[in-house]
Amino acid sequence: MKILVPVKRVVDYNVKIRVKADGTGVDLANVKMSMNPFDEIAVEEAVRLKEAGIATEVIAVSCGVAACQETLRTAMAIGADRGILVETDVELQPLAVAKLLKALCDKEAPQIVICGKQAIDDDANQTGQMLAALQNWPQATFASKVVIANGKAAVTREIDGGLETLEMSLPAVVSTDLRLNEPRYATLPNIMKAKKKPLETLKPADLGVDVTPRLTTLKVAEPAKRSAGIRVADVAELVNKLKNEAKVI
């Protein structure tokens, strides 16, 4: 059984981004880029399924600029067997990524796609669900536990009110939430080994997919700043301020 893991190259989660002064976007020059944290969790889960003898091959896929190769190498250092880069300089929106992934699913025939629930740059939370729709596969989003047995997946999901468990036959799409696992650190020997693993590069046209964006960004602005607050000396002052100044209690 093959597992396909889409991994996105995003601004590192520790970076405090800056909006460009001309309002055209976010300044990405010289900013540290990393694998989307939810995708690290996805790679880890796929590799564990392989280590448990359930999966036979883990394929990492990244769509975007040539530098996404680094993200694929990171996935292979965690344990993915090979990588596929769908290279384009066009800004990719979730529907376009879902279509590229669909084309790759048709080609590679994985039994499970494990993706992140959300990319921390666009905060879209869409791609996995879109892929599941295009494939007419069942989906289990926001997973905190995945059990694969007898050609079925039982997935526990983090929902607003608590947790629920869904059962579905494979193939299916699973998207990861934070509690699914704690990704391992890639060791130096594994980073070295990853450099020798196969990495194939395709173009969207090779997959017959039109990736033209559907949404046009007219403007990117900074959110309103909160005005600076004050330090209170003790609990008495705090209670006094909340009652008489803020009037919220």
Added chain:
Amino acid sequence: MTILVIAEHDHQSLKAATLNTVTAASKIGGDIHVLVAGSNCSAAAQQAAQLQGVSSVKVADAAHYQNQTAENLTALVIAQAGNYSHILAPATTFGKNLLPRVAALLDVAQISEITGVESADTFIRPIYAGNALATVQSADKIKVITVRSTAFDAAMSGGSAAVEAIAAANDTNQTTLTNRELTKSERPELGAAKIIVSGGRGLGSGENYHKLLEPLADKLGAALGASRAAVDAGFVPNDYQVGQTGKIVAPQLYIAVGISGAIQHLAGMKDSKVIVAINKDPDAPIFQVADYGLVADLFETVPTLVAAL
């Protein structure tokens, strides 16, 4: 223009975020229909019919809508979609699970978690954990949109829309719900609470979290929230998490106790009206957004605060 709002409900009543979504629809302009798909859900449908601004409620009542699976709801929404210019749902785990599936089958983009409506095709949405606001324009024939509830007021009741039964779509049988464990609480829902008391790793344990924060929340009639670190450490269940990838809240008062204020946490609470931070580290980033900061040990401060209220 006719807008379809997909109701989130528990068959008996609407979830609060549905009311905010109706308000977002009214900012777009045009007729507003609400879809209530459920099992024995006429009470929820009646409530939807009473919302101001709603002109029609479509009810699909069938056993296979009991568990609200994305696969079954998508089939139903797709069957209705041709009548609408916009399809909206709340940006909750319900809406986020469902609407991208709908959008993909319609071959349109989904616009996630809007916080503003500029016009019928142009919307504002936060990106990068709310550190930037993008204004985006859609050229698609149907706009599929999730709505951040804290950015829109709740629609008021006082309307009287027609309620119409519609045919259910077939059961796709793609997923089976085998278990659901909902956190039981007498406290207000996080998304709708006026006051939230939220705890972080600084509390040290689940026992401390409950011992210290519950009396405070009781005194204030507050909901309880948490940072990711507190959830990961098992102090409280996952549905307590506030942040970029948890719940987005904007209460009148947010009290952060033993929370450092990472970007991802701030993303979920920085639109609160008044923020209080209690933290022993004077350099904790939470103080940069706090209206009232108290640099102190929480183990001494919180009981003193409870006594002073």
